[in-house]
Amino acid sequence: MTNNIEKIYSDFIINFENKSDFVIDFYEKNSIYFNNIKQFKDKKELSLYIEMLCKYAEAIYQKNRYNLTLDIIAKKLLFIDNEIQRLNAAEIMDCRYYSLLFVKGMSSYYLKDYKTATPIFKELVHIDNQNDLYKKWLTYSKYGLNLWLVKMINIVCGGFVLIQMVFDSQINNYFSIVLLVIGLLGLLTNWSYEYYIGRNFRKANEN
Structure with missing residues (x-):
């Protein structure tokens, strides 16, 4: 197997x-x-395989085939983890x-x-807390996870403003002002947060 995988990697x-x-054509060729590998002879073989698999997963992801990407990683990551343990190769758990x-x-x-994505980004930030890309994606994922709350705040605060506008003459003046202030502050804060997340997400995808 050593000559085979090293030759394939060399060609790659x-x-x-x-x-x-x-990358997709090479891996699928x-x-x-690849699909019939039962185990690796040593750490070097495993490392070469991880590098090629990583490039393949990234290429599939870049094609926006997200379900396929997850299927590939799910099938291969467990195998890789078992091989890392068998070969006592913890040092292979590097950037690739x-x-x-x-x-x-x-x-x-x-x-x-988002329930799957958020813990992954949390783990990556814990591993490398200086990686700004990991931190940004964790922020995006947390936003997605809490999107229901953002929408709820918009509905509630928008309701406060609507109530104040429709029933202003029937509500105590002080209470009317409080409703308006809370509603507007809530909406402005929420919209600013959504704009900030959206802008940074677009920038991250342009780079």
């Missing part, structure tokens, strides 16, 4: 093109071999390994599965 690096189609988790988190986010 020598002919590498930084294009999703190249060798899919029979964590990239798989990152892609899993982003795919879950785009599928609006």
